Amino acid sequence: MPASQTVYIVDDDAAVRDALGLLLSLHGYRTAFFSDAASFLRTWTLDARGCLLLDIRMPGMDGLALQQALLDLGSRLPVLVITGHGDVHSARAAFRSQAVDFLEKPLQERQLVAAIEEAFARDQGQASDGEAAEQYRRREASLTPREREVMELVVAGRHNRDIAHELGISVRTVEVHKSRVMEKLAVDSIADLVRQHLQQPGRRAPGS
The missing domain is CATH 1.10.10.10 (Winged helix-like DNA-binding domain superfamily/Winged helix DNA-binding domain)
Structure with a gap:
């Protein structure tokens, strides 16, 4: 895992955040926690690296709305959607907005870790593409x-x-x-x- 990669967790349930923090720390992941979409957006930047673990049902802006907002802002941060109330409509909306995976609570440890690793690999690939593009632009200049x-x-x-x-x-x-x-x-x-x-x-x- 590159040193800059972080699992950003946005969930309004403090107990879920605590449980995820403990679980992911045991696997060596760096984590950052947010209780709502607005607080995440205040700290998010285009160069954020890693992945976003995003709950759907939250007060204010819900998870799917946050996912779309990030796309509109040009974010390339891979998103894993989590929910305790999964349905086909929500899953389709998440995947249309380029979610890496759609996970239902209670989360299964093996499934969650596999999804995070897939998201990190996608993030790393995008970063490599971006570095190559920047090198080309410098040469072209x-x-x-x-x-x-x-x-x-x-x-x-x-x-x-x-x-x-x-x-x-x-x-x-x-x-x-x-x-x-x-x-x-x-x-x-x-x-x-x-x-x-x-x-x-x-x-x-x-x-x-």
Whole structure:
């Protein structure tokens, strides 16, 4: 478990919070407790790591509403929904909002630990993806304006001769710029360049 990963528990029942705290501490998990959605939202940040163990029925904002609110805020924190009053409607709503699991009380220790481990693995994978994207953005920022122009046209599927004509430069110069782009972005092929470029947030394939 990475040192930064925490099980955030939001449940209005103090006895449940105490029991979960004891159980999870025996498994070596770091925990943080909140009695309602509002108190969790006051401390939550986008860089929170680990998972959220979230009760459905709470005064004020309920668990499903909190889950949706976090999605709207851009949270990628994996969510485990827990409830003592499970039904198909609630389960479907939880999974539509990307819950990792839907657990009914009384919680089974083995099932709970397995769900937390799955959530932590998902969180770690998302963090790795985010780090890779940040590395790519830093490399892309090192491109000159001309190299960026060439890159955009390459990603759009334009051939060297077409790029040269559009930019008013020679085919040989296009090839040099393309080579520098690939070196700076640490890609081995045009296909890899296109894939990494289009994987960045907010970008779409040309013509889409």
